[in-house]
Amino acid sequence: TQLLEQSPQFLSIQEGENLTVYCNSSSVFSSLQWYRQEPGEGPVLLVTVVTGGEVKKLKRLTFQFGDARKDSSLHITAAQPGDTGLYLCAGARETSYDKVIFGPGTSLSVIP
Amino acid sequence: EAGVAQSPRYKIIEKRQSVAFWCNPISGHATLYWYQQILGQGPKLLIQFQNNGVVDDSQLPKDRFSAERLKGVDSTLKIQPAKLEDSAVYLCASSATGRSTDTQYFGPGTRLTVL
Numbered sequence: 070t071q072l073l074e075q076s077p078q079f080l081s082i083q084e085g086e087n088l089t090v091y092c093n094s095s096s097v098f099s100s101l102q103w104y105r106q107e108p109g110e111g112p113v114l115l116v117t118v119v120t121g122g123e124v125k126k127l128k129r130l131t132f133q134f135g136d137a138r139k140d141s142s143l144h145i146t147a148a149q150p151g152d153t154g155l156y157l158c159a160g161a162r163e164t165s166y167d168k169v170i171f172g173p174g175t176s177l178s179v180i181p
Numbered sequence: 182e183a184g185v186a187q188s189p190r191y192k193i194i195e196k197r198q199s200v201a202f203w204c205n206p207i208s209g210h211a212t213l214y215w216y217q218q219i220l221g222q223g224p225k226l227l228i229q230f231q232n233n234g235v236v237d238d239s240q241l242p243k244d245r246f247s248a249e250r251l252k253g254v255d256s257t258l259k260i261q262p263a264k265l266e267d268s269a270v271y272l273c274a275s276s277a278t279g280r281s282t283d284t285q286y287f288g289p290g291t292r293l294t295v296l
Contacts, residue, residue, distance in 0.1 A: 073223075100282045111185070111272050111287025112224070119282060157223050161281030168237060169281050171216075171223035 072096060073158055073172035081178040085147050090175040092158035093140045101134055101141050101160040106174070112157055115143075138163075148179045183207070185288035187273050193294045199261035202291045206254070206275030212236075213250055214285065215258050216272040224272055230256065231279050260293075268295045 074093045082088055092101070100119045104112035116125050118134035118141065125132045129152075131144040145152055155174045161167055186205040194200050206213050211232055216224035227246065229237040233253040241248070245264070250256040260267055270290040276283040 075223075102282075110289055111274065112285075113287070114284045117282050117284075159223075167279060167281045169226075169285070171225070173221075173223045 072162070072170050073160060075156075075158060075172040075175050077175060078173070079176050079178075081180065082148055084149060084179055084181050087144070087146050088148060088177070089142055089144045090156055090177070091140065091142050092160075092172055094160070094162075095139065096162045096164070097138050098160035099138070099163045101138075101158060102169075103132055103141070103143055104157045104159060104171075106155040106157060107153075112155075145177075148177075150179045150181050153177060153179050185273055185275055185286050187271075187288035187291055189291055190289065191292050191294075193296065194263055195296050196265055197262040199259065200263055200293065201257055201259045202271050202273075202293075204256045204258070204273030204288060206256070206273070207286055210275035210277055210286075211253075212276045212279035212283070213256050214272075214274040214276075215248055215256070216274065218270045218272055218290070220269070227258070229279070236279065263293075263295045265295050268293055 076091050102117045103115045106112040116132045121138045122136045123134045129146045133142045157174045158172045213230045215227045218224045227241045228248045230250040233250050248258045272290045274285040274287045276285045
């Protein structure tokens with residue numbers, strides 16, 4: 070059983086469309102991070118959220134941490150081919166201080 | 182600032198052979214991680230070092246996998262003997278302090294194929 074679930078597993082969209090990917094758990098997380106991984110490379114950190122209800126924006130990307138700190142979403146506005154990659158959420162549960170676990174990822178393909 | 186270096190980038194071996202991977206973390210980073218990433222899945226932590234001590238190796242198959250971090254800098258991960266199911270990308274990452282809110286900086290990974 071995955072401690073962190075991500076949906077959808079795969080997403081293929083046209084350039085210019087908007088999309089949202091989700092990260093969910095039955096556990097409460099003290100912090101949550103989103104990484105993007107391009108083919109043949111290691112993951113790169115996009116954002117860290119620590120407060121329930123927190124919203125962070127990074128250019129066309131908007132990240133939200135759920136009020137109960139059990140879920141998070143990543144919204145991309147006007148997707149571009151450069152957004153293509155595997156989006157991973159990672160977090161540390163309140164009961165496992167500083168032990169970070171990764172979700173299975175959402176594979177995004179943006180078609181020009 | 183130089184990133185996390187890993188070698189080799191690719192390795193093909195036959196089952197029951199042994200293999201070793203090397204990682205050089207970002208200078209000054211106290212924490213070093215080894216992950217296994219099977220195709221289509223997220224990274225799974227194998228072992229976490231804080232300086233040269235092991236913090237977490239609960240998911241390391243200790244009958245065949247071993248890792249060390251000499252002098253709290255470079256690290257090697259070894260598999261002996263390899264099984265078909267060990268085919269994966271092995272990622273090394275480092276962070277400044279090991280806190281969950283730290284940025285983990287990843288190397289490009291070593292893609293292992295076991296035939």
